[in-house]
Amino acid sequence: MSQTSALLPHKSIGVAVIWNEQRQILIDRRRPGGLMGGLWEFPGGKIEPGETVVECIKREIKEELGIEIEVGDRLIVIDYIYSQFSITLNVHHCQHLTGIPQPIESEEVRWVTLDQLDQYPFPAANIQIINALRKN
């Protein structure tokens, strides 16, 4: 056996699929550099100690985008092993409430339709999120 996930650091992440009233979804482009630099993602970040997934998502979205959302139903939980770490993505549907999204911690943010998601390069784990969205 070469390397197992038990040897890798693990990150637990809260991830938001934020919908607006035009049924568009908010995505952001990660800053350059590192394993996933320049790829698009659904906004979110690491769950802090003592925090629930819902609390994490609300906090991260305020910090990263400067907007208020309502966190709704869970879409999917994904466990994925990258070469340098493993992650659990806890993905929830969210509704945009107020504020214009700003790229506070990213390169760029964009509202896109479900059909347009194919035009954007995402990290490998995100294929499962996009498939789940298409099934709903």
Ligand SMILES: Nc1nc2c([nH]c(=O)n2[C@H]2C[C@H](O)[C@@H](COP(=O)(O)OP(=O)(O)OP(=O)(O)O)O2)c(=O)[nH]1
């Ligand atoms: N927010 C978000 N993260 C994703 C997605 N897909 C995916 O593999 N990830 C990964 C990228 C990061 O490793 C991690 C997100 O956590 P983060 O944004 O706080 O991580 P980071 O790159 O700042 O990591 P770090 O250096 O602080 O450890 O999850 C996604 O759709 N959205």
Ligand SMILES: [Mg+2]
């Ligand atoms: Mg983040």
